[in-house]
Amino acid sequence: MKLRKAKIQDVTQIQELINHFAALDEMLPRSQSELYENLRDFFVVEHNGKIVACGALHITWKDLAELKSLAVSSAYQNQGLGKQLVTACLTEAKKLGVYRVFALTYKPKFFMKLGFRKIDRSLLPHKIWTECIKCVKFPDCKEVPLIIDLTKKKIKT
Numbered sequence: 001m002k003l004r005k006a007k008i009q010d011v012t013q014i015q016e017l018i019n020h021f022a023a024l025d026e027m028l029p030r031s032q033s034e035l036y037e038n039l040r041d042f043f044v045v046e047h048n049g050k051i052v053a054c055g056a057l058h059i060t061w062k063d064l065a066e067l068k069s070l071a072v073s074s075a076y077q078n079q080g081l082g083k084q085l086v087t088a089c090l091t092e093a094k095k096l097g098v099y100r101v102f103a104l105t106y107k108p109k110f111f112m113k114l115g116f117r118k119i120d121r122s123l124l125p126h127k128i129w130t131e132c133i134k135c136v137k138f139p140d141c142k143e144v145p146l147i148i149d150l151t152k153k154k155i156k157t
Contacts, residue, residue: 003084006042006054011035013051014042017071026106030069042069043088045081052076055085057092057101065093067103086114090150099150104143116146123147 006014015035022029035042038058045053055070067089072081093101102124103111112118124145 001045001047001052001081003043003045003088006039006044008036008039010042010044010051010054011039014044014054014069017051017054017073018069021071027069027071043085045072045076045085047076053081053085055082055089057089059096059098063098063100065096065098065101067101070103070105082110083114086111090148094150100147101150102145102147104145106143108144108146111146111148114148116148119145119147121145 011032015030015032018027018030021027038056041056041058043055043057044051053072053076056068058066058068060066067086070082070085072085090101093099102119103116105111108116108118124147
């Protein structure tokens with residue numbers, strides 16, 4: 001299995017993976033247009049030519065980024081791929097000089113094991129809600145906001 005930055009030819013598989021879990025109401029769906037526009041944000045895990053996991057780091061402000069669209073194919077779960085993707089995103093955040101990374105998730109325990117902590121959503125800047133306003137679940141979303149401060153925590157690998 002190989003962890004790498006996403007490429008144009010990965011978009012269809014990334015979308016299928018994300019939208020599979022979106023159909024299960026476990027994450028938000030992504031359009032092909034959105035994936036192409038944000039392709040540079042994505043890391044993927046490839047196995048035998050197939051994308052089996054993905055995750056993205058999206059810069060939202062000078063000191064803040066979002067970890068989003070984290071998905072691991074059901075057949076490949078519990079093998080540490082999610083953790084590898086989070087680590088890659090957090091490492092990239094530090095290299096870029098971004099030291100606060102948040103996630104909005106239905107699976108907070110996973111992120112908390114990696115050093116994230118729950119926060120009140122009002123502590124996140126209004127700019128991050130631009131995507132939420134377009135969502136069918138807004139304003140009754142049950143996603144849990146979490147954040148990690150990379151100046152205070154070592155990235156757990």
